[in-house]
Amino acid sequence: MLQVKDLSVTYRARRGPGVAAVRGVDFEIPDSTFVGLVGESGCGKSTLGFAIAALLDERRNTVRGHVLLDGVDLYQLSPDQLRALRWSKLSVVLQGGMNAFNPVLRLKHQFMDVMKAHAKLSKAEMTKRIAQLLAAVELDPAVMESYPHELSGGMKQRAAIALALVLEPRLVILDEPTTALDVVVQRSIVTMLSQLQHRLRFSVLFVSHDLGLVLEVAQRVMVMYAGQIVEDKPADLIIDEAHHPYTKALLGCYANPRATRVSLTGIPGTPPDLREHLHGCPFAPRCTQRMDICETEAPRLLPLKDGSVACHLYTHKEVPAR
Ligand SMILES: Nc1ncnc2c1ncn2[C@@H]1O[C@H](COP(=O)(O)OP(=O)(O)OP(=O)(O)O)[C@@H](O)[C@H]1O
Ligand SMILES: [Mg+2]
Structure with missing residues (x-):
């Protein structure tokens, strides 16, 4: 997909x-x-x-x-x-999605805006769909009449998820x-x-x-x-x-x-500065199992039986340096 x-x-x-x-x-x-x-x-x-x-x-x-x-x-x-x-x-829900709603519009209008732009539904059909979606995220469908500030943070985030699902x-x-x-x-x-x-x-x-x-x-x-x-x-x-x-x-x-x-x-050290060109494995400076090759050669993502990993421990049979 x-x-x-x-x-x-x-x-x-x-x-x-x-x-x-x-x-x-x-x-x-x-x-x-x-x-x-x-x-x-x-x-x-x-x-x-x-x-x-x-x-x-x-x-x-x-x-x-x-x-x-x-x-x-x-x-x-x-x-x-x-x-x-x-x-x-494809739809996106952000952390700030809690604040993604327009504060001066009732929730239902914000759902309808998305629906109107993409599908031809009557007002009654849209209202029914919004009620279904709100119920699906475990909110009372009556919430559609509310303004965003009338909802708690958790309710707003549920509403943002419902909105993300509006067009399946x-x-x-x-x-x-x-x-x-x-x-x-x-x-x-x-x-x-x-x-x-x-x-x-x-x-x-x-x-x-x-x-x-x-x-x-x-x-x-x-x-x-x-x-x-x-x-x-x-x-x-x-x-x-x-x-x-x-x-x-x-x-x-x-x-x-x-x-x-x-x-x-915990993990001692900090991640590298991403403005710089990185030599070798970017985790090497913090890695307790690093080998010489880790300093010079970037490991590629290699398939395993289940999943994949990018680490020289699984591509080279060297003895860890420390
Ligand atoms: N608009 C931007 N302009 C310049 N650098 C940016 C911008 N957005 C992010 N960065 C830099 O890109 C790198 C990756 O940032 P990103 O926000 O994708 O990380 P993240 O894994 O989502 O972090 P967090 O867990 O804090 O959300 C960081 O070094 C960050 O400083
Ligand atoms: Mg982030």
Whole structure:
């Protein structure tokens, strides 16, 4: 359904090198699949999400590569063709989606605006559809008469998800949709989203820095570091079978709820500056298993039995240096 091929994004700078936030990313998402995209702050998750949705301003940013939705390359389409595709094939929910609603319009008008632009429905049909969608995200359909400020943050985010689904898209990209909410509300929204995804069979790219949250709902997890996908794995295997030292380090940031004593390790050091050209493996300076080759040669994403990993530990049989 979605194919991303050798996608790179550079935010150009007025002076000096730009920020190469996405560096040659390749992956596919089949129909009806819930994929999580995780990684530390600044690793390029949002940039990748925006690039897939073709939301980056190409006058100011350089986007290279291909994003194919059902075989159609979004970067070959005219602005009108792209507009026709948005909402109906692909929609986006942002963290700021809570504030994405126009404050002076009742919710139902904002739903109707999207519907009017794409489909010919009577007012009664639109109202019925809005009620169904609000019920699907576990909101009282009467909420459609409300103004955005009359809703709590959690309710607004549910409404933003309902709006994203209004034209039954094939792919919904959610960028940190619950990060501003408390953990209980976060959990209930993510569970609701996962149930909806199962029922309506769209695909999800769920961007989050919270690996724990992602593991609860995603079928597959992609781990991003310094603009690249470093590991891609079925979610149920990642805890026991993580290959990449970065994935293992991320997992070390979470407590095992079954353990009687817990020590959290964290990840020493910081991610590299994405303005610079990176030699070798970008994680090498922080990696406890680095080898000589890691300093000079960039590892490529190689397929494993389940998923794929970009790490020299699995391409070269050297003894770790330390
Ligand atoms: N508009 C922009 N102009 C220049 N650089 C940018 C811009 N947006 C993001 N960046 C840079 O691109 C890199 C990737 O940022 P991005 O927002 O994609 O990361 P992220 O993984 O989503 O982080 P977070 O978890 O904090 O949301 C960072 O170094 C960031 O500073
Ligand atoms: Mg982000």
